[in-house]
Amino acid sequence: xxxxxxxxxxxxxxxxxxxxxxxxxxxxxxxxxxxxxxxxxxxxxxxxxxxxxxxxxxxxxxxxxxxxxxxxxxxxxxxxxxxxxxxxxxxxxxxxxxxxxxxxxxxxxxxxxxxxxxxxxxxxxxxxxxxxxxxxxxxxxxxxxxxxxxxxxxxxxxxxxxxxxxxxxxxxxxxxxxxxxxxxxxxxxxxxxxxxxxxxxxxxxxxxxxxxxxxxxxxxxxxxxxxxxxxxxxxxxxxx
Amino acid sequence: xxxxxxxxxxxxxxxxxxxxxxxxxxxxxxxxxxxxxxxxxxxxxxxxxxxxxxxxxxxxxxxxxxxxxxxxxxxxxxxxxxxxxxxxxxxxxxxxxxxxxxxxxxxxxxxxxxxxxxxxxxxxxxxxxxxxxxxxxxxxxxxxxxxxxxxxxxxxxxxxxxxxxxxxxxxxxxxxxxxxxxxxxxxxxxxxxxxxxxx
Amino acid sequence: xxxxxxxxxxxxxxxxxxxxxxxxxxxxxxxxxxxxxxxxxxxxxxxxxxxxxxxxxxxxxxxxxxxxxxxxxxxxxxxxxxxxxxxxxxxxxxx
Numbered sequence: 001x002x003x004x005x006x007x008x009x010x011x012x013x014x015x016x017x018x019x020x021x022x023x024x025x026x027x028x029x030x031x032x033x034x035x036x037x038x039x040x041x042x043x044x045x046x047x048x049x050x051x052x053x054x055x056x057x058x059x060x061x062x063x064x065x066x067x068x069x070x071x072x073x074x075x076x077x078x079x080x081x082x083x084x085x086x087x088x089x090x091x092x093x094x095x096x097x098x099x100x101x102x103x104x105x106x107x108x109x110x111x112x113x114x115x116x117x118x119x120x121x122x123x124x125x126x127x128x129x130x131x132x133x134x135x136x137x138x139x140x141x142x143x144x145x146x147x148x149x150x151x152x153x154x155x156x157x158x159x160x161x162x163x164x165x166x167x168x169x170x171x172x173x174x175x176x177x178x179x180x181x182x183x184x185x186x187x188x189x190x191x192x193x194x195x196x197x198x199x200x201x202x203x204x205x206x207x208x209x210x211x212x213x214x215x216x217x218x219x220x221x222x223x224x225x226x227x228x229x230x231x232x233x234x235x236x237x238x239x240x
Numbered sequence: 241x242x243x244x245x246x247x248x249x250x251x252x253x254x255x256x257x258x259x260x261x262x263x264x265x266x267x268x269x270x271x272x273x274x275x276x277x278x279x280x281x282x283x284x285x286x287x288x289x290x291x292x293x294x295x296x297x298x299x300x301x302x303x304x305x306x307x308x309x310x311x312x313x314x315x316x317x318x319x320x321x322x323x324x325x326x327x328x329x330x331x332x333x334x335x336x337x338x339x340x341x342x343x344x345x346x347x348x349x350x351x352x353x354x355x356x357x358x359x360x361x362x363x364x365x366x367x368x369x370x371x372x373x374x375x376x377x378x379x380x381x382x383x384x385x386x387x388x389x390x391x392x393x394x395x396x397x398x399x400x401x402x403x404x405x406x407x408x409x410x411x412x413x414x415x416x417x418x419x420x421x422x423x424x425x426x427x428x429x430x431x432x433x434x435x436x437x438x439x
Numbered sequence: 440x441x442x443x444x445x446x447x448x449x450x451x452x453x454x455x456x457x458x459x460x461x462x463x464x465x466x467x468x469x470x471x472x473x474x475x476x477x478x479x480x481x482x483x484x485x486x487x488x489x490x491x492x493x494x495x496x497x498x499x500x501x502x503x504x505x506x507x508x509x510x511x512x513x514x515x516x517x518x519x520x521x522x523x524x525x526x527x528x529x530x531x532x533x534x
Contacts, residue, residue, distance in 0.1 A: 005243055038453045042242035047250045052453055073268070075251050083247045091242050096456060099449040099464040099480035211445060232480075235446045274485050274492040276499060319489050355501075399489055419489055423506035423513030436508040 003040055003091040004028075008084055009063060014151045017070040018117065019081050020056060023092065028062045031055055031095030033102050033124035034206070034234075037066060038093040041076060051076045054121035054208075054234075055095065058128045064092075067151060069117040100206065100234040104132035108204050111196045112140040113187065113217050115209020119144075119151050121234065122208055126156075130163050137165045141195045143187045143213065146175040169195035187213070192220050199225035208234040251321075258315065260430035263323040270322055271384045274418065278354035278383070278404045285388055287372065288407035291343040299337070301388070304372065307332045312371055314394035316401070317430040329392055331373030334365040345410035349417060350391050350402040358402050358417035359426060360393065362410060369395055372405065397428040397435070448482035448493060454505055458512055467523040472500035479522070 006025040013019050031037075033055070040050040053066035071077045084090070102110065102125040112122040119142055129138060144150050150170070160168050171191050172184045197203040205226055207217045214235045221231050251264040259265060282301040289297040299307075313328045348365055351357040364370065371392045374381055381387035386403025393400045399419050409415075420426050425434040433439060449464040456463070464480040475497040482493040482502060490506035495518075502518040516522075 003242060036453075040242055041245045041248045041250075043249050044244050048242060049248075049250055052450065079248055084245065085247070088246050089243045090245050093453065093456075096452045097449050097464055098452070098462040099478065100447070233447055234449060270487075272488050274488045274490075275494060275501070419506070422490055422504040422515045423508065423511070424489060436506070436511065 003093050005089050006039075006064075006092045007089050008086050010086060014067055014153075015149055017081075018067055018151060020065050020067045021080060021084075022063055022065050023090070025062050025064055025092055028059055028064060029095070030059055031064070033058065033104075033128040034100045034121045035095035035097045036121070037064065037095060039066070039076075039080075040091040040093070041079065042091070049076050050093075052096070054124065056120045056124050056127075058124065058131050067117065067120045067123075100208070100232050102128070102204065102206065104128050104134050106134075106204065107136050109137045109197050109201050110139070111203045111205045112138065113192075113196075113205070113207045113209075113221075114140065114142045115187075115207075115213030115217070116144060116149070117151065118207075118209030118213070118234070118236065120208075122206060123152055123156075125206065126159065126163070126166065129166070130159070135165060137197075138163075138167070139195060139197060140166070140168045141171060141187065141191060142168060143171040143173060143209070145173050147172070147177040167195070187217055187220075189220055189224075192217070192224065196221075199227075202230065205231045206234075207231065209236070211235040258325060259323050260317050261433050263317055263321055263430065266322040266324055269324060269327075269385065270318070270320075272318065272320065273384070274356065275354055278352075280353050280388055280404060282388060286407075287337075287389070287405070289337060289341055290407060290409045291341060292345045292411050295342065297337075297341055304332060304389070305374075307336050310371060312373075312392065312394075314392070316394050316398050319397040319399055319424065319428070319430075319435050323430075328377055329371065329373040330375035331371040331389070331392065333368060334370040334372065335368060337372060338366065341410075343410045345412055347411050347414045349409045349411065349415045350400075350405050351407055351409065351417075352402050353404040353406050356402060356404065356418050358400050359415055359420055360396060360400050361414075361427070364393060364396065365408070369393065395429075397425075397430050399424065400428055445483040445485050445494070447480060448478065448484055449480040450484055450486065451479065451482070451491065451493060451503075451505075454491060454507065455514075457507075458514060461524055463522075465525055468502060469520045469523075470495040470498060470500065470502055471518045471520045473498035474520075476523075 006023040009022045009024045011019050036052050036054045038052050042048050056065040056067045068080050114122050171187050176184050207214050214233045285301045287299045311330050315325045317323045348362045349359045373392045374389045391402045391405045452464045466479045468479045469476040485492040493503040504515040506513040
């Protein structure tokens with residue numbers, strides 16, 4: 001799998017520290033929701049830096065989307081958010097990954113559990129479900145620090161209304177919005193039992209977020225009786 | 241070379257004279273790790289030098305702390321390209337530990353709690369160029385930075401400064417360590433940019 | 440005191456995809472240390488390091504290491520007794 005050229009078509013602001021970049025990739029092959037792509041930047045002196053980003057949506061022809069969260073003091077993400085201009089080239093390699101994927105031909109109930117920017121590949125699953133007209137019942141538990149850190153806020157609100165069979169529950173860890181029941185907290189047993197699927201429905205479970213989050217949530221789910229083989233995880237680390 | 245993205249420079253790779261080629265300056269102290277962080281209490285900690293004949297020289301934590309202490313302030317250079325200048329440490333010079341060790345060895349293999357290892361010539365542990373350090377910036381060396389004690393060999397890339405060091409095996413031949421068996425350089429001089437085997 | 444996070448084996452697909460023409464995250468690997476066989480996607484990958492270190496999720500011993508220089512790559516598999524890949528059934532065995 002080689003590097004291929006791509007250009008920034010446009011960008012959407014998601015939060016004060018995150019943006020979705022829409023890249024035009026000539027000859028892009030289709031991908032599955034959950035897969036990621038490597039983006040490589042080359043400086044004029046030949047220096048290169050590459051980072052991996054989850055694809056945020058099904059491909060729209062030759063257009064792909066990634067959502068980039070700014071990593072403080074990062075080498076790549078601040079440039080992508082602040083220095084990278086529309087029309088400028090980068091190189092991409094992908095799609096990558098055959099494990100943390102959801103196939104739109106599946107009909108089992110799906111539980112998605114997102115920690116922070118771990119929502120990106122899960123959003124790709126939610127979008128692909130709608131695009132494919134798939135009726136599998138989907139639930140998303142989205143753990144986020146504050147209401148202003150929510151990615152795809154408007155779209156998720158519309159989808160909950162329009163995409164039959166999709167439920168979204170938010171868990172705020174630092175600061176909750178007015179009217180949210182309960183105190184800010186980390187995802188716990190009550191959240192998973194209230195907003196998830198019971199193990200006897202044999203759902204497919206996808207957990208994505210920082211390592212500690214994924215560890216805690218997958219332990220909870222396996223403890224509830226979800227078979228470890230049905231709980232797919234993707235951890236990400238700070239790679240700037 | 242790939243397609244250049246206008247405006248992308250990467251981290252400033254300073255041409256400053258105090259930085260080796262290809263390095264950038266960081267004010268942080270990045271944590272690198274190839275596995276879980278070992279937690280070694282002082283009571284069970286020990287440091288062992290094993291010579292090529294199998295003779296062993298051991299120090300408990302208390303014995304090591306009772307040795308003459310030095311406070312080196314040095315620049316450190318990580319092969320992942322960050323450098324940090326003027327870091328201050330406290331510990332025991334390897335000259336002190338090797339004093340009285342009867343050996344004809346030319347090479348050393350430092351090995352650690354948790355299974356890490358790294359090789360370097362024995363001469364590079366001598367002449368005031370290497371320490372067994374337990375204090376960083378005036379406080380106990382945190383476990384993620386190699387505490388309770390790590391090797392400090394600042395004239396080589398920082399992977400040679402084994403974290404959680406437990407001992408040194410001396411040998412007549414060079415035995416590659418954890419990263420050296422997977423492509424990294426046996427010596428690792430940052431000023432000659434000896435990152436990978438063959439550099 | 441922070442424990443450095445590790446990642447899942449699925450992140451190996453990109454780096455190893457440069458070496459293998461096969462999707463490694465769907466492969467099964469057997470640990471040479473404890474004998475556990477499981478999906479490569481389930482390994483614990485430590486990437487904040489000079490190279491990638493993939494450890495067995497059961498015994499935490501090293502199963503794979505990969506070091507990437509600009510013009511060379513090293514892959515050390517001594518901690519893995521086998522990798523098993525799903526293959527397309529396009530031909531009967533022995534046929």
